Amino acid sequence: MLRSPQDIPWYHRWFSSDYLLLYPHRSVQEARQTASWLIESLKLAPPCRVLDLACGPGRHAAEFARRGFKTVGLDLSWPLLTAARRLDAAKIVKRVRGDMRCLPLRGRSFDLALSLFTSFGYFQPAEEDALVLREVHRVLGTGGIFVLDFLNAPQVRSEIIPQEEINLGDIRVTILRWVDEAENRVKKLIKLCDAGQERQYLESVYLYGREDLADMFDQAGLNLQAEFGNYQGAPYSESSPRLIMVGRKSA
Numbered sequence: 627m628l629r630s631p632q633d634i635p636w637y638h639r640w641f642s643s644d645y646l647l648l649y650p651h652r653s654v655q656e657a658r659q660t661a662s663w664l665i666e667s668l669k670l671a672p673p674c675r676v677l678d679l680a681c682g683p684g685r686h687a688a689e690f691a692r693r694g695f696k697t698v699g700l701d702l703s704w705p706l707l708t709a710a711r712r713l714d715a716a717k718i719v720k721r722v723r724g725d726m727r728c729l730p731l732r733g734r735s736f737d738l739a740l741s742l743f744t745s746f747g748y749f750q751p752a753e754e755d756a757l758v759l760r761e762v763h764r765v766l767g768t769g770g771i772f773v774l775d776f777l778n779a780p781q782v783r784s785e786i787i788p789q790e791e792i793n794l795g796d797i798r799v800t801i802l803r804w805v806d807e808a809e810n811r812v813k814k815l816i817k818l819c820d821a822g823q824e825r826q827y828l829e830s831v832y833l834y835g836r837e838d839l840a841d842m843f844d845q846a847g848l849n850l851q852a853e854f855g856n857y858q859g860a861p862y863s864e865s866s867p868r869l870i871m872v873g874r875k876s877a
Contacts (some may be wrong), residue, residue, distance in 0.1 A: 680745030684710025848873030
């Protein structure tokens with residue numbers, strides 16, 4: 627039986643060429659700074675094996691690979707993986723299409739797993755997000771590190787921008803944001819008007835708090851090692867722009 631568009635999960639539709647059009651500012655330079663901070667903070671060195679979950683266009687995966695790390699980028703989106711292939715002209719990153727809840731990867735095959743820029747909290751029911759952490763635990767070797775970069779729920783609630791309008795050449799973009807209290811999710815409706823035709827996409831992310839995520843780490847067998855509020859290493863607080871959590875697999 628064919629499914630209606632309403633039955634298709636939002637992340638199957640949104641991570642497309644329109645997503646790449648809207649977020650060109652997520653640059654290679656930013657990825658270099660992020661990789662440098664993580665490598666220094668976590669004391670990483672090649673030939674550490676790195677998994678970039680929901681790697682998108684692959685800028686972080688490419689940066690780790692350029693520095694000598696054996697890197698795999700995984701994503702569900704064909705358009706984003708295609709963009710990643712164009713970015714990686716030297717073909718130094720292995721790219722895999724797959725679902726984070728059931729990784730098509732061998733157990734204990736990585737030393738570091740990354741989930742950057744809110745690539746978590748997508749699934750409904752929310753319990754399926756726990757499957758992602760269990761899969762991360764499975765593919766990490768003993769002592770392996772997991773870095774989760776997530777939105778900071780208190781900051782989102784206090785500083786959400788309800789409406790924003792952007793011009794991308796001849797395309798008019800309207801973005802509506804709100805917190806769905808009944809579902810405890812932050813949602814974003816993106817409307818692109820191009821030559822009189824409108825395309826709409828939805829983002830929907832569960833608003834996990836710091837304690838929620840700490841409990842999920844613990845249940846997945848990932849010992850919480852550190853927390854940061856940004857990519858400059860500032861301590862986490864409820865007013866931080868991000869919630870970055872570092873866990874380690876003990877066994």
